[in-house]
Amino acid sequence: MSKIWKLFVNENIKTWKKLSTKILIIVILIALIGSLAIVKIAEKASESNQSTIDSIVGDGKIFLEGAIKNLEEELQNEQLDEQTRESYERQLQTYKLSLKYNVSPYKTSWKSEAIEKIIDSETEMATKIEKILEEDNFTQYIEIQKQEAKEEFDNGIIREQEYKDQITILELKEKYEIGKNEDDAYWRTALLTQIKNAQTSLRTGIDTNNYNKKVLTVERKQELEESILMNTYRLEHNIPSIEYTQNFRTIYEYLAPTFVVAVIAITAMVMAGGAISTEISSGSIKFWALTPNKRWKILTAKILSILFYIIVITLVMAILTIILGNIFFDTQAETYLFVKDGNVVELGNAVYLISLYFAKLIPVIIFALFALMLSVLTRNTAVAVSFSVAIYIGNSIAMAIINQFIKKDWIRFVPFNNLNIADKIFPNASNPISFATDSFATSTSLWFSLGVLGVCAILMLVTMYDSFNRRDII
Amino acid sequence: MAKTVLELKNVNKTFGKRKVIDNISLDVKEGEIYGFLGPNGSGKTTTIKMILRMIDLDSGEIRVNGYDTKKEFEKAMECIGAIVENPDMYKYMSGIDNLKLHARIRNIDQKRIQEVLELVELKDRAKDKVGKYSLGMKQRLGLALTLLHKPKVLILDEPTNGLDPAGIKKLRDILKEISHKKGVAVFVSSHILSEMQLMCDKVAVIDNGKLMKVEEITHSQEKVEKLEIRVKETEKTMNILKEKFNIESNLIENNIEITVQTEEVPKIIKELAIADVEISAVIPKEHTLEEIFFDATEGGKKDE
Numbered sequence: 001m002s003k004i005w006k007l008f009v010n011e012n013i014k015t016w017k018k019l020s021t022k023i024l025i026i027v028i029l030i031a032l033i034g035s036l037a038i039v040k041i042a043e044k045a046s047e048s049n050q051s052t053i054d055s056i057v058g059d060g061k062i063f064l065e066g067a068i069k070n071l072e073e074e075l076q077n078e079q080l081d082e083q084t085r086e087s088y089e090r091q092l093q094t095y096k097l098s099l100k101y102n103v104s105p106y107k108t109s110w111k112s113e114a115i116e117k118i119i120d121s122e123t124e125m126a127t128k129i130e131k132i133l134e135e136d137n138f139t140q141y142i143e144i145q146k147q148e149a150k151e152e153f154d155n156g157i158i159r160e161q162e163y164k165d166q167i168t169i170l171e172l173k174e175k176y177e178i179g180k181n182e183d184d185a186y187w188r189t190a191l192l193t194q195i196k197n198a199q200t201s202l203r204t205g206i207d208t209n210n211y212n213k214k215v216l217t218v219e220r221k222q223e224l225e226e227s228i229l230m231n232t233y234r235l236e237h238n239i240p241s242i243e244y245t246q247n248f249r250t251i252y253e254y255l256a257p258t259f260v261v262a263v264i265a266i267t268a269m270v271m272a273g274g275a276i277s278t279e280i281s282s283g284s285i286k287f288w289a290l291t292p293n294k295r296w297k298i299l300t301a302k303i304l305s306i307l308f309y310i311i312v313i314t315l316v317m318a319i320l321t322i323i324l325g326n327i328f329f330d331t332q333a334e335t336y337l338f339v340k341d342g343n344v345v346e347l348g349n350a351v352y353l354i355s356l357y358f359a360k361l362i363p364v365i366i367f368a369l370f371a372l373m374l375s376v377l378t379r380n381t382a383v384a385v386s387f388s389v390a391i392y393i394g395n396s397i398a399m400a401i402i403n404q405f406i407k408k409d410w411i412r413f414v415p416f417n418n419l420n421i422a423d424k425i426f427p428n429a430s431n432p433i434s435f436a437t438d439s440f441a442t443s444t445s446l447w448f449s450l451g452v453l454g455v456c457a458i459l460m461l462v463t464m465y466d467s468f469n470r471r472d473i474i
Numbered sequence: 475m476a477k478t479v480l481e482l483k484n485v486n487k488t489f490g491k492r493k494v495i496d497n498i499s500l501d502v503k504e505g506e507i508y509g510f511l512g513p514n515g516s517g518k519t520t521t522i523k524m525i526l527r528m529i530d531l532d533s534g535e536i537r538v539n540g541y542d543t544k545k546e547f548e549k550a551m552e553c554i555g556a557i558v559e560n561p562d563m564y565k566y567m568s569g570i571d572n573l574k575l576h577a578r579i580r581n582i583d584q585k586r587i588q589e590v591l592e593l594v595e596l597k598d599r600a601k602d603k604v605g606k607y608s609l610g611m612k613q614r615l616g617l618a619l620t621l622l623h624k625p626k627v628l629i630l631d632e633p634t635n636g637l638d639p640a641g642i643k644k645l646r647d648i649l650k651e652i653s654h655k656k657g658v659a660v661f662v663s664s665h666i667l668s669e670m671q672l673m674c675d676k677v678a679v680i681d682n683g684k685l686m687k688v689e690e691i692t693h694s695q696e697k698v699e700k701l702e703i704r705v706k707e708t709e710k711t712m713n714i715l716k717e718k719f720n721i722e723s724n725l726i727e728n729n730i731e732i733t734v735q736t737e738e739v740p741k742i743i744k745e746l747a748i749a750d751v752e753i754s755a756v757i758p759k760e761h762t763l764e765e766i767f768f769d770a771t772e773g774g775k776k777d778e
Contacts, residue, residue: 010579287562290528292549472523
């Protein structure tokens with residue numbers, strides 16, 4: 001053991017003294033800084049877009065006054081058919097009320113909802129709501145809705161579950177003051193709608209999110225239940241969801257790990273691909289071959305030192321990602337939510353990013369082992385590096401095509417279909433750039449994928465140890 | 475009786491169809507400098523690599539200090555220091571850093587590193603990158619590496635490559651010192667005969683994978699000497715030698731060759747001078763390795 005440790009220390013000294021290692025680290029740093037720069041540029045562009053839109057839209061009042069005038073003129077026209085007239089009148093009424101209670105046509109709040117309700121309700125109710133609007137009393141408005149729901153339930157219009165669901169939503173609204181202000185963030189209303197939809201799906205047993213209106217499966221049911229829990233948690237702790245907000249920090253914290261790990265993968269393959277072959281071609285392997293160490297110990301030290309390098313670099317990069325994120329963005333840092341035993345657990349930004357980096361590292365280790373195996377087998381650095389890098393880059397496209405056409409069960413066992421470990425460890429991770437990755441071949445469970453990759457790693461290790469032990473060093 | 479520390483028994487190796495090592499057996503004893511001679515491609519390096527187990531044996535057995543190199547690889551390798559082919563070290567590291575890598579593996583302290591650096595006279599350049607070293611310096615650093623752990627058996631493959639005459643002399647002195655005084659067995663392969671002549675106590679000649687001859691080398695300090703006498707009057711001279719000294723002489727290409735006791739040489743020259751023989755040269759001839767070598771390898775036919 002101590003012999004392997006000493007060899008391992010030697011390997012690390014060799015690695016860090018090499019100029020190429022330093023260059024590779026600079027390349028990885030460039031990847032991190034590059035992804036930060038890309039997001040920053042996008043952020044700048046988006047800010048200028050936003051100000052352009054604001055300047056075009058202008059003030060809501062001017063729009064309302066103009067629109068009311070237009071509609072009134074239109075209604076003078078005798079030839080309008082019944083339906084159009086009705087809708088115009090309704091529109092006119094809405095605009096007038098909006099103007100009266102100072103409700104912006106560009107924004108959504110409880111007030112715009114209340115105005116709709118005034119138009120739809122009986123006179124008695126309408127006056128009641130108008131009064132609430134005058135008083136600007138959000139709580140009272142929620143109260144009225146609760147009463148309404150109760151009446152409907154008492155009269156047998158809705159069932160108990162639906163009534164309960166409605167009350168839950170109203171209570172959430174009340175508690176977190178969703179839609180109270182005109183400037184309330186859109187994502188909060190959107191998440192509430194998501195909760196509503198999930199409730200409907202669970203209640204009816206039909207998946208409303210799915211275009212094909214499928215009957216809920218057990219897994220989907222659990223997913224929906226968890227989504228309700230997590231969305232409620234988001235509302236409670238004011239954690240926006242990337243789907244409805246444009247938080248550039250989230251984009252950065254998605255892009256940086258993806259990009260940096262890809263570059264780490266390539267540097268790892270360059271290192272592993274040359275690990276044995278360069279020592280053989282330069283002849284320095286002979287010095288190790290005649291030290292009192294069996295060959296498997298020498299190879300083990302090599303493998304460990306490559307793993308050590310990958311892990312250290314990744315850890316450093318994860319920490320740098322967190323630090324840069326804190327320096328360059330004032331917006332909320334990305335956290336990860338998941339449900340465990342009916343409770344929502346929130347992983348903090350640092351823990352989440354570090355674990356995300358390491359989850360993404362698992363396939364990298366497989367590719368590094370592959371490069372090392374080629375290095376041992378071919379004893380040719382160029383072949384080992386280029387072959388493994390080509391497969392690393394090309395496998396996803398190749399597998400996408402293959403998966404389209406081969407619908408056999410065995411396709412799930414292909415190692416390349418099991419590389420999306422990070423997506424399986426963090427299924428709820430926000431993904432600002434969405435890909436249609438879900439397919440029959442790749443939608444296997446985490447443990448299945450780890451199993452396939454594990455078998456793959458063992459086969460490669462056995463091959464390289466066997467070859468390295470047995471082949472002559474010439 | 476000196477102990478045998480390196481022992482090859484009926485070693486065989488075939489690459490494809492070609493038999494590269496054909497049933498070689500040899501013993502190297504403590505304190506002995508053992509030359510391993512052979513033309514290019516005769517199997518010298520292959521034999522060395524087999525001793526170090528870089529190449530597996532087809533059949534046979536190799537023992538180092540009594541340890542079987544297959545079954546007790548690590549123990550056997552503890553006793554060996556070796557340079558195979560070129561001393562290939564890490565060019566991007568300094569000489570001393572290269573030594574430190576090995577020192578760590580073999581549990582050797584700083585003091586010993588300085589000792590060997592001094593021994594091979596590399597102290598001044600120890601901190602320079604190996605990439606900047608000359609071939610001779612690399613050879614010397616390689617020697618330092620092999621001496622680091624005070625091996626019982628030192629195996630050197632063409633150690634004089636790239637050394638200047640002073641370097642060769644120094645190497646010879648170092649090897650003689652460690653073998654004769656410290657009892658290290660030195661196994662040196664080379665195809666440069668004159669060096670081996672000066673260095674070795676015993677030589678083995680290998681050709682085409684077969685061990686042709688093993689012979690002790692006699693050095694010029696010994697009492698019997700071979701002389702070549704160049705004279706015009708060959709017949710007269712031979713007669714004088716026969717009558718006065720009772721020496722049988724051979725005539726080879728008009729030169730007379732004799733074997734005599736060292737102390738008789740001045741007397742012979744004096745006698746010949748008195749007899750008015752015109753001596754143009756008296757050349758001492760050692761029992762040369764060249765003879766052994768060409769004899770064993772069939773007159774160097776392989777060089778063609």
